[in-house]
Amino acid sequence: MNPRDEILERLKRNASNVEMPGAWQSQRDFPDLAERFTASLTAVRGEVRRTETLETALIEVGTILDEISAQTVIANNEAPLAEARLDDRWPHRELYLVGKTPGDLREFCARADAGLSGVEAALAETGSLVVHSGVGKSRLATLLPPVHIALVPVSCLEPDIFTWTASRNKEMPMPSNLNLISGPSKSADIEFTLTLGVHGPKRLVVVLYD
Amino acid sequence: MTATFSEFRRRAKSAIEDLRLQGALDDGTGKLWEQRRLTFEELPNSDAMRDHFKLIRSATLRNLAEHLETFERNATAAGAKVHWARDGADACEIVLGIAQDHGVKLVTKSKSMVTEEIHLNEALADVGVQAIETDLGEYIVQLAKETPSHIIAPAIHKTRHQAAELLSRESGRSLSPDDLTTLTGEARKLLRERFLTAGMGVSGGNMLVAETGSVVLVTNEGNARMVTSVPPIHVAMVGIEKVVPTWDAAAIWLSLLARSASGQPLSIYTSVISGPARAEDPDGTGEVHIVLLDNGRSELAGTKYEEVLQCIRCGACLNVCPVYREAGGHSYDSPYPGPIGAVVTPLLLGRESHEALPHASSLCGACKDVCPVRIDLPRMLLELRADQVEEKTVPWSERKVEETGAFVLKHEKLMRFMTKAARLAQRPLARNGRLRLPRRLNPALERQLPALAKRSFREMWKSGELEEKR
Amino acid sequence: MTQSKRVALCVTCLVDQVVPEVGVATVQLLRRAGHDVDFPEAQTCCGQPFYNSGFRDQAIDLAKRTIEIFEPFDAVVLPSGSCATMIRVEYPHLLEEWHEWHHRATELAEKTYELSEFLVNRAEWSPEGEFEQVRLTYHDSCHMCRLLGVNDEPRQLLERAGGRITEMSESDRCCGFGGLFSVRMPEVSNAMTGEKLRQACDVGVETLVTSDPGCLTQMRGLAEGSSIKVEHIATVLEEITR
Numbered sequence: 039m040n041p042r043d044e045i046l047e048r049l050k051r052n053a054s055n056v057e058m059p060g061a062w063q064s065q066r067d068f069p070d071l072a073e074r075f076t077a078s079l080t081a082v083r084g085e086v087r088r089t090e091t092l093e094t095a096l097i098e099v100g101t102i103l104d105e106i107s108a109q110t111v112i113a114n115n116e117a118p119l120a121e122a123r124l125d126d127r128w129p130h131r132e133l134y135l136v137g138k139t140p141g142d143l144r145e146f147c148a149r150a151d152a153g154l155s156g157v158e159a160a161l162a163e164t165g166s167l168v169v170h171s172g173v174g175k176s177r178l179a180t181l182l183p184p185v186h187i188a189l190v191p192v193s194c195l196e197p198d199i200f201t202w203t204a205s206r207n208k209e210m211p212m213p214s215n216l217n218l219i220s221g222p223s224k225s226a227d228i229e230f231t232l233t234l235g236v237h238g239p240k241r242l243v244v245v246l247y248d
Numbered sequence: 249m250t251a252t253f254s255e256f257r258r259r260a261k262s263a264i265e266d267l268r269l270q271g272a273l274d275d276g277t278g279k280l281w282e283q284r285r286l287t288f289e290e291l292p293n294s295d296a297m298r299d300h301f302k303l304i305r306s307a308t309l310r311n312l313a314e315h316l317e318t319f320e321r322n323a324t325a326a327g328a329k330v331h332w333a334r335d336g337a338d339a340c341e342i343v344l345g346i347a348q349d350h351g352v353k354l355v356t357k358s359k360s361m362v363t364e365e366i367h368l369n370e371a372l373a374d375v376g377v378q379a380i381e382t383d384l385g386e387y388i389v390q391l392a393k394e395t396p397s398h399i400i401a402p403a404i405h406k407t408r409h410q411a412a413e414l415l416s417r418e419s420g421r422s423l424s425p426d427d428l429t430t431l432t433g434e435a436r437k438l439l440r441e442r443f444l445t446a447g448m449g450v451s452g453g454n455m456l457v458a459e460t461g462s463v464v465l466v467t468n469e470g471n472a473r474m475v476t477s478v479p480p481i482h483v484a485m486v487g488i489e490k491v492v493p494t495w496d497a498a499a500i501w502l503s504l505l506a507r508s509a510s511g512q513p514l515s516i517y518t519s520v521i522s523g524p525a526r527a528e529d530p531d532g533t534g535e536v537h538i539v540l541l542d543n544g545r546s547e548l549a550g551t552k553y554e555e556v557l558q559c560i561r562c563g564a565c566l567n568v569c570p571v572y573r574e575a576g577g578h579s580y581d582s583p584y585p586g587p588i589g590a591v592v593t594p595l596l597l598g599r600e601s602h603e604a605l606p607h608a609s610s611l612c613g614a615c616k617d618v619c620p621v622r623i624d625l626p627r628m629l630l631e632l633r634a635d636q637v638e639e640k641t642v643p644w645s646e647r648k649v650e651e652t653g654a655f656v657l658k659h660e661k662l663m664r665f666m667t668k669a670a671r672l673a674q675r676p677l678a679r680n681g682r683l684r685l686p687r688r689l690n691p692a693l694e695r696q697l698p699a700l701a702k703r704s705f706r707e708m709w710k711s712g713e714l715e716e717k718r
Numbered sequence: 719m720t721q722s723k724r725v726a727l728c729v730t731c732l733v734d735q736v737v738p739e740v741g742v743a744t745v746q747l748l749r750r751a752g753h754d755v756d757f758p759e760a761q762t763c764c765g766q767p768f769y770n771s772g773f774r775d776q777a778i779d780l781a782k783r784t785i786e787i788f789e790p791f792d793a794v795v796l797p798s799g800s801c802a803t804m805i806r807v808e809y810p811h812l813l814e815e816w817h818e819w820h821h822r823a824t825e826l827a828e829k830t831y832e833l834s835e836f837l838v839n840r841a842e843w844s845p846e847g848e849f850e851q852v853r854l855t856y857h858d859s860c861h862m863c864r865l866l867g868v869n870d871e872p873r874q875l876l877e878r879a880g881g882r883i884t885e886m887s888e889s890d891r892c893c894g895f896g897g898l899f900s901v902r903m904p905e906v907s908n909a910m911t912g913e914k915l916r917q918a919c920d921v922g923v924e925t926l927v928t929s930d931p932g933c934l935t936q937m938r939g940l941a942e943g944s945s946i947k948v949e950h951i952a953t954v955l956e957e958i959t960r
Binding site: 137213239 | 272275276279291292293297300301303304306307308310311312313314316317326327332333334338382383384385388401402403406407408411428429431432433435436439440443444459460462468469470471473474476477478488493494495496497498499500502503510512513514515516517518519520521522523524525526528529530531532540542546547549550551
């Protein structure tokens with residue numbers, strides 16, 4: 039017998055039918071999702087900047103890029119970045135728009151000063167961003183640069199992981215790569231002392247807008 | 249890997265005498281435990297949540313084959329290749345085969361317990377493939393040519409001075425132990441280059457979600473994201489018990505895992521891999537292989553030990569275990585130390601070779617209290633001990649002592665006679681209620697054993713002196 | 719409801735042979751609480767050491783014997799958290815394959831008490847009067863606090879008797895005894911006891927109190943020469959309320 043059949047056969051011989059309990063219901067009732075999201079993310083050294091509109095959010099992103107003197111910037115070609123005419127906004131920066139700009143994406147990510155992305159959803163309880171792979175969505179853009187800047191509309195905030203999985207569209211296939219990002223990369227492996235930016239970005243800045 | 253009584257005791261003794269290690273264990277386990285306590289306090293209905301999770305885990309394991317088949321179907325549909333491995337030899341052969349098919353010379357690894365269990369790194373090295381651990385703690389441990397000593401804090405036993413020395417040697421730069429930012433910055437640089445040149449990434453898997461055929465990996469550093477996104481091939485090796493039927497069930501797993509492990513509401517990165525990169529993806533791995541490892545697990549299904557398969561490897565039981573906190577992880581000589589290791593190591597890696605582990609516990613029960621799945625580890629330690637007696641692997645002398653003792657205790661008169669004789673015999677040695685044994689002859693070493701009292705309670709009672717004065 | 723006033727004392731091996739003064743104190747306390755005390759002389763060991771070492775057959779024999787001896791009584795009291803746990807929690811489990819014995823084990827379990835929980839919950843006794851204040855700390859023995867869930871009762875009694883309890887950082891951290899564990903793994907066992915005593919010394923009290931004779935003899939074995947006295951709750955309470 040091949041290993042597969044051998045393992046499955048042994049398991050089936052000892053199996054029995056037990057009812058699977060239903061889904062755990064979210065126990066959270068946050069009065070203000072944005073407030074909780076901000077508190078949770080800042081507790082793990084993530085940064086949140088709150089602005090009014092998409093336009094002011096984009097201006098804020100420009101300010102952040104100035105603050106860190108970002109010369110090379112990679113941006114996922116997804117909402118709301120796709121329609122933001124980034125080239126016109128930052129003509130003095132070297133910009134790589136995923137799927138649009140020619141050239142080696144990986145090589146660019148590896149030397150970019152910052153990566154910009156949108157999100158599919160965000161979870162208030164844990165301060166998490168839900169980021170997918172897909173058309174115009176590079177997984178390296180949010181991983182290799184030292185700073186990850188995410189544009190998050192308040193409307194996409196979910197209370198917690200349970201409301202998020204409950205709202206998942208089961209007809210839609212999972213993206214090949216999905217990440218919940220809940221802060222900047224960190225480690226406490228040396229004497230339990232916190233250090234940031236071990237492999238992923240040292241800074242995670244979320245620009246939250248209405 | 250073995251843990252006989254003398255080996256466990258010898259290793260534990262040197263751990264106890266190492267004051268620096270004792271400090272590190274106290275500090276590390278204390279912090280992790282305290283952080284866990286705080287996040288559970290903040291979580292509404294956490295006890296009910298753990299009960300619910302236990303039901304999910306036990307129901308899943310009762311029907312494991314069905315969920316594995318669903319997983320296989322959906323993972324294959326997503327483009328991943330699913331492999332099945334009976335044991336370590338099977339699993340190593342599969343991974344070596346993939347590496348050799350693609351001419352891979354360098355592998356980057358994300359922290360994985362099962363690959364430690366089957367010694368994958370050694371198997372790769374034997375055919376000239378270098379495997380680099382990329383979790384910072386694992387990397388330091390690998391540079392030191394040691395093994396991890398804690399499930400989630402593999403380098404809990406190393407100081408920053410040792411880390412600085414190892415990283416200095418590797419980078420050829422002199423790094424200060426007091427500047428952790430530069431230290432980790434150097435590790436980032438060294439490993440970043442490896443990621444970009446590796447031909448293959450190997451990871452474990454915290455969880456398999458059957459309904460979408462996904463492998464889930466959690467890390468704080470982001471190394472699992474690197475391993476599964478940067479090299480052209482990704483191989484995930486996962487124990488067959490790690491499957492969960494739905495995303496609803498996965499959510500509760502994730503919520504409890506990070507809270508129990510490190511007191512975080514969620515780990516920094518939860519990566520969900522559902523097959524290789526699609527045509528429309530701008531980047532990602534070209535091939536995803538999933539190796540489902542049995543290595544003794546399926547033989548536990550339907551036995552009194554099935555419950556141990558519910559473990560999600562959070563490591564919480566280590567942090568509360570008074571034995572682990574003194575003896576440290578290396579005493580167990582297993583990728584799985586602490587209370588969970590004391591149960592699972594003999595079951596998966598050999599009972600006789602790890603005969604001491606079921607006894608490396610005072611049965612205090614702190615592990616069961618803290619376990620997110622409430623696994624009754626003390627009960628299973630007792631079962632393992634009973635199996636040793638039944639299988640006659642207990643030394644003849646001990647068996648005789650126990651049998652004779654029980655015989656005496658079944659006969660009160662005989663017991664009275666024997667204890668009287670013992671009282672006489674201990675006379676030259678007893679003082680102030682303790683036996684003054686030379687240390688060499690004292691099985692308890694510097695702890696003085698209690699002497700028998702001059703008169704037993706039953707003698708006093710019989711004499712009538714305790715009768716109530718009315 | 720008329721409550722039985724007649725209780726059987728299951729004194730336990732360690733108390734009988736090593737610290738009989740704990741048994742004497744237990745008898746006095748039960749009497750002060752208004753109960754007549756019986757001591758069935760045929761009693762020996764509850765079987766716990768054999769059970770914990772994996773010698774199930776021996777444990778079963780001793781369990782059956784203990785059930786036969788104590789089942790005629792209305793209540794059974796033990797000055798030991800772990801032996802009380804053996805009868806209350808482990809007997810029904812150990813004998814579950816034999817219907818008749820399982821039933822008898824369950825009946826005995828229902829009327830078996832650790833001393834402090836008997837005094838507080840069943841006898842509803844409390845030390846009365848003015849007592850001198852004593853500074854102490856209390857060690858929760860593992861089985862008593864985790865399997866019997868008894869941790870308030872001993873503290874209640876001690877406080878009513880004038881005890882001023884300063885809690886250790888981990889009052890429920892194992893003292894290192896664990897029966898044969900303390901002989902099989904003496905290095906680890908002693909290190910655990912050392913940690914326990916360190917925590918007790920750190921809170922700066924004179925007395926470390928426990929409800930378990932196993933923990934008592936274990937901690938005393940390393941406490942000699944240190945600043946702390948290790949005492950059983952029965953002797954402490956008996957002396958104060960004498």
